Amino acid sequence: MLPKIVVLLLIVYILYLLFFKKILKQGHKENDNGTKSSDEEFIECKKCSTFISTNEAIKSGNNYFCSKECLGGKK
Numbered sequence: 001m002l003p004k005i006v007v008l009l010l011i012v013y014i015l016y017l018l019f020f021k022k023i024l025k026q027g028h029k030e031n032d033n034g035t036k037s038s039d040e041e042f043i044e045c046k047k048c049s050t051f052i053s054t055n056e057a058i059k060s061g062n063n064y065f066c067s068k069e070c071l072g073g074k075k
């Protein structure tokens with residue numbers, strides 16, 4: 001049988017690792033979002049007025065479209 005203190009330390013150690021990983025992930029995420037949001041803009045689809053990010057939008061001249069369907073003007 002393991003002494004209770006060893007089990008306790010093990011649990012604390014695992015919790016510490018999980019917590020530490022979470023912080024690392026969060027920090028990384030913030031950095032990603034920071035760089036992403038700086039050049040990401042939301043615009044309206046010329047055809048159906050859906051708001052989409054410029055990264056996903058299809059640009060045609062000065063107009064933006066949410067999908068190829070809207071770009072083509074077909075139903």
Ligand SMILES: [Zn+2]
Nearest residue numbers: 045048066070
């Ligand atoms: Zn559209």
